[in-house]
Amino acid sequence: GQNIDQPTEMTATEGAIVQINCTYQTSGFNGLFWYQQHAGEAPTFLSYNVLDGLEEKGRFSSFLSRSKGYSYLLLKELQMKDSASYLCAVKDSNYQLIWGAGTKLIIKP
């Protein structure tokens, strides 16, 4: 079966750095996506990785290791507005997204 695992909840302090991990087992791999979802709202796109390595986009970076079936999202200089759920999703061999359950990130002052 196909499986995406990420921690259910994490807590971090404003101004700090947090790393959210995602491991996956899917039938085929055509890229890994990270989305942000604030409570009661729709998911919005954050990043995409298809090759191994780090992709940096402002305060957010995403890393991929295809051989390990592993990715992480790194958030720097945390702000209160970063409190949200972060969803990891993998595009499988049928080009369909398989989604993790999401990691709820709580930012404390």
Next chain:
Amino acid sequence: IAGITQAPTSQILAAGRRMTLRCTQDMRHNAMYWYRQDLGLGLRLIHYSNTAGTTGKGEVPDGYSVSRANTDDFPLTLASAVPSQTSVYFCASSENSGEYNEQFFGPGTRLTVL
């Protein structure tokens, strides 16, 4: 319209009733998707359409049907609603269905079936 719209925003429905959730996008995207999101579970694909005139089944298609008569609209119909279909439903679209193609999401419809 900018992006994707969904209607209604929320709905309470009696079991056994028929219901159509509407989704419209103005980005001229070829691919469209319907997901349901339940607490503790990831988004699950119900049905998808890679281009106007074609549709396909996702992970959880039972009890749902879709149509794609044109590029912009992708309605989802529950023929006879059951309480297990209580969920938040998101419509999404992407330019195409290939590798990169990020998906853009509508605001969602919160459906309660009693």
